[in-house]
Amino acid sequence: MNNQFKKGVLDLCVLTILGKGDSYGYDVADTLSRKIQISDGTVYPILRKLASDGLVSTYLKESKNGPPRKYYHLTDQGREKLTLYRQEWDEFSEAVKGILEDEKT
Amino acid sequence: MTKKEYLDKLAKELGSMSYNDVKDILNDIEEHFNESMLAGKTEEEAAAQLGDPKDLAADYKEGMSLPMILSKKAQKEAKPKVKEPSSGTVMFVVLMTVFVAIPAWFTLFGIILCIALAELAVALGSLAILATFWSYGSFLVSGLLLGLTLLFLAIFGYAVCYFSIKYFVLGTKWYIESMKRVWHNGL
Known part of the structure; x- marks a missing residue:
């Protein structure tokens, strides 16, 4: 898929995944790259950006079989943004769908 | 890899x-x-x-x-900033500008202008004396030294002039910027 195209939506995807519960980098990358064709690496700059914007916070948590993992948690501000992005995305994709349907007929 | x-x-x-x-x-x-x-x-x-x-x-x-x-x-x-600055802020900016900044600005401007004019006089004087020395050739050492002294005084004065004007302009800019900040963000 077109790269520029994906970039805009990935923030929304990452926020949505974290909206379901705290998660660590590898898990987010794995979940996303199973469904969308992206490199695993792509999610890390996004997570970092979201953290520096205050939309997610991070904490370290011991894991059973290895060194501690860095977990990402959606902040209240992040939740607000998620709702906003989600709404924008729904409106946008509906509009695009409408345009594409019109083209067909 | x-x-x-x-x-x-x-x-x-x-x-x-x-x-x-x-x-x-x-x-x-x-x-x-x-x-x-x-x-x-x-x-x-x-x-x-x-x-x-x-x-x-x-x-x-x-x-x-x-x-x-x-x-x-x-x-x-x-920051849900109120578009209108509070009355305290307005008063501060206005009073500060009218009673402190503007008088201070004109005083400094006057001083710098005086220095610059004095500078011009000294420079012209030194050139005049040097010229005189050149055309008559009889004042010799004393005239030459006086001329040179004035010339150096002029050069030094210009340096002072240059820096005072530079910092004057920078200071004015800084003042305007900081007042703008106060205006938009409150005290």
């Missing part, structure tokens, strides 16, 4: 970032490698799935410049 090779390459591509940022990023990616190992992948597989370190570094850099703009915007949005 092994984990080490990948991290080295990434570090190199991140080059211009601060030490702390690079360290942080490398930690995240190293953690990804470790998790991949736990999931049964080899270092080569993990590196391949991460994508080209060059692209990853570019994504990081892009993200760095973006959040700065966004967070500035966010800060502005976060």
